[in-house]
Amino acid sequence: MEFRLKHVVTVVGVLGYSTVASATILEQRCTDDSLDPAQAIQRNEWARKCGLTYNSGGVQAYFDTGMPAQNGGSLYEYSETTAGPASRMFSGDFQYNEINATYLNTIYLSSPITSSKDAQGFYKWTGLSTRVRPLPLYPTFSDNRDINSGTPLRPHPTLADCNLYKNGVAAPAFYVNGYCRASCYSPEQxxxxxxxxxxxxxxxxxxxxxxxxxxxxxxxxxxxxxxxxxxxxxxxxxxxxxxxxxxxxxxxxxxxxxxxxxxxxxxxxxxxxxxxxxxxxxxxxxxxxxxxxxxxxxxxxxxxxxxxxxxxxxxxxxxxxxxxxxxxxxxxxxxxxxxxxxxxxxxxxxxxxxx
Incomplete structure (x- = not known):
């Protein structure tokens, strides 16, 4: 089973695991929230853990995607819509808030998908180590669904908890405004x-x-x-x-x-x-x-x-x-x-x- 980024209908890149790209997508770059590859993977691990812990409904709240795992059995998924407020979703409020699919697409290129259980007992999807993105995608946050109206928020520098902060103060609500990428042309080119x-x-x-x-x-x-x-x-x-x-x-x-x-x-x-x-x-x-x-x-x-x-x-x-x-x-x-x-x-x- 392989996955690709899916169709997008807004200015925020939508992530999924379909086998084809059904339309042109939009990825985003975040110079003011720039992370190196190791930091990007850490943020994705943090977002997955927090989404599962607070918004998934628990280890038993998985559903069968109908897709086979490379190591046998089915690929089981969790949705952040099953619990928790919409203003505190760690995977964003798109693609049904599917946690494992979002995690997988941010870190891996197209790859067979292996399923296992993590230390918390949740199913986790993993791609081949040889297919890790040289520059992974990662979520960036603000306190408003509209990035142009929002104030940037960041996780704790040590990823010590699941809050998003501004000037050391935890925000009561936050939104994923996009997934960050590299970019290079000036507009008129x-x-x-x-x-x-x-x-x-x-x-x-x-x-x-x-x-x-x-x-x-x-x-x-x-x-x-x-x-x-x-x-x-x-x-x-x-x-x-x-x-x-x-x-x-x-x-x-x-x-x-x-x-x-x-x-x-x-x-x-x-x-x-x-x-x-x-x-x-x-x-x-x-x-x-x-x-x-x-x-x-x-x-x-x-x-x-x-x-x-x-x-x-x-x-x-x-x-x-x-x-x-x-x-x-x-x-x-x-x-x-x-x-x-x-x-x-x-x-x-x-x-x-x-x-």
């Missing part, structure tokens, strides 16, 4: 869709599903485009200050992204924008090389964005932004091991020398 380039912010508003990417067999000598399916957009949860890299090229091209944004440089290597230097080459959509003439770091306050296709193969996760070949959010979130590797190589390069 144009990404290629089936009918031409469109500013990423406008594409996100429309939840465009027709993202254009390279085909799997593309090389630097033979770049081919395809209309892919959009898997997700990523959007900053709140306006935040960022350092952007403004890259200018010999042909007059201009790219404005965060430092971690994956970009294809002249030899087909995927690098982060912050690793580029004047004199390096970017690759245009027609395969032509375009030398970098200037790189400037600027401060920007606002939201940043990203997008990824439904396909997982690395070359099909190369997009066209501002006319240049760049990587999707896949390379920032789930396949960061491809950074600094040659993934779009000329047919003339011997395969055995490709890292």
């Amino acid at each position: 144009e990404v290629l869709f089936s009918d031409g380039p469109q500013a990423i912010v406008e594409a996100r508003k429309a939840m465009r599903e027709d993202l254009v990417t390279l085909t799997e067999d593309s090389t630097l000598d033979a770049i081919q485009l395809q209309t892919n399916q959009t898997y997700s957009f990523t959007e900053e949860l709140r306006d935040t200050r960022h350092t952007l890299y403004e890259i200018s090229t010999e042909s007059g091209g201009h790219l404005r992204v965060t430092g971690a944004h994956p970009i294809i440089q002249g030899e087909g290597r995927l690098v982060q924008a912050q690793a580029l230097k004047v004199g390096d080459e970017l690759v245009k959509v027609d395969g032509a090389r375009d030398r970098i003439t200037d790189i400037r770091q600027t401060s920007y306050f606002g939201k940043v964005y990203n997008v990824r296709p439904v396909t997982a193969q690395p070359v099909t996760n190369i997009l066209v932004a501002q006319g240049f070949l760049v990587g999707s959010s896949t390379f920032q979130n789930d396949d960061i091991g491809y950074i600094n590797r040659v993934i779009l190589f000329s047919a003339t390069i011997p395969a055995e020398v490709i890292p």
Whole structure:
């Protein structure tokens, strides 16, 4: 049994365990609540434990999902709607508040699911250790269902209890406002869709599903485009200050992204924008090389964005932004091991020398 992120109908990403992505989804980035991968997993463990302890109705309040566990038997689930106030849900008030499904999707990529019982006696779902997300998702909270009207809340620094705090004072109510992710485009940057380039912010508003990417067999000598399916957009949860890299090229091209944004440089290597230097080459959509003439770091306050296709193969996760070949959010979130590797190589390069 495998799971995927499911269909979303609001600006908060909905998590589930279906085997297909039924529509484009929206993930969110939280610079002001930034956690490293270990901390993100700790927060998810904490949220699962608290949701089960206070809002599940107890160890016997499980239901059969009808799905088989990899190690035999069924996958049993708990819902936070069975107990506790809606204003104190740790998994959010969507997807039927399913605790194990939310926990699983935040930590693991698609994987067989094993079921066991935790120390409290609750059923727990686990994916393969090799399928742990390099950058897990994690919940972020405020005291209002509407993130724009809410005051940010945080768990106790040591996760000592199940309260959410502001300035050391426990809040009487809290809401999950989203699940955090990495992101990188400034709003005006144009990404290629089936009918031409469109500013990423406008594409996100429309939840465009027709993202254009390279085909799997593309090389630097033979770049081919395809209309892919959009898997997700990523959007900053709140306006935040960022350092952007403004890259200018010999042909007059201009790219404005965060430092971690994956970009294809002249030899087909995927690098982060912050690793580029004047004199390096970017690759245009027609395969032509375009030398970098200037790189400037600027401060920007606002939201940043990203997008990824439904396909997982690395070359099909190369997009066209501002006319240049760049990587999707896949390379920032789930396949960061491809950074600094040659993934779009000329047919003339011997395969055995490709890292």
